[in-house]
Amino acid sequence: MKKTEIVICLGSSCFSRGNKMTLRVIQDYLLEHNLKDRVFFHGAHCLGECEKGPLLQIGGKRYENVTADNVTALLNSVFGE
Numbered sequence: 001m002k003k004t005e006i007v008i009c010l011g012s013s014c015f016s017r018g019n020k021m022t023l024r025v026i027q028d029y030l031l032e033h034n035l036k037d038r039v040f041f042h043g044a045h046c047l048g049e050c051e052k053g054p055l056l057q058i059g060g061k062r063y064e065n066v067t068a069d070n071v072t073a074l075l076n077s078v079f080g081e
């Protein structure tokens with residue numbers, strides 16, 4: 001099965017404004033929902049749109065203003081929980 005790619009921006013702007021926490025929330029989510037085999041999760045350097053960040057990319061689609069609070073709803077909408 002093709003894996004869904006999740007890219008979290010770990011550039012200094014996104015990282016310091018929330019992705020540091022969001023990273024952990026996503027890791028826990030993937031573990032709890034047994035998605036580790038279905039997802040290729042990795043970090044990236046600055047994606048070039050800091051003003052819209054913190055940024056997250058799922059399956060090639062870019063999401064803006066992602067936070068540790070709203071990322072679970074986002075993951076649910078993508079992975080159909």
Ligand code: FES
Nearest residue numbers: 011014046049050
């Ligand atoms: S640090 Fe994330 S877009 Fe620049």
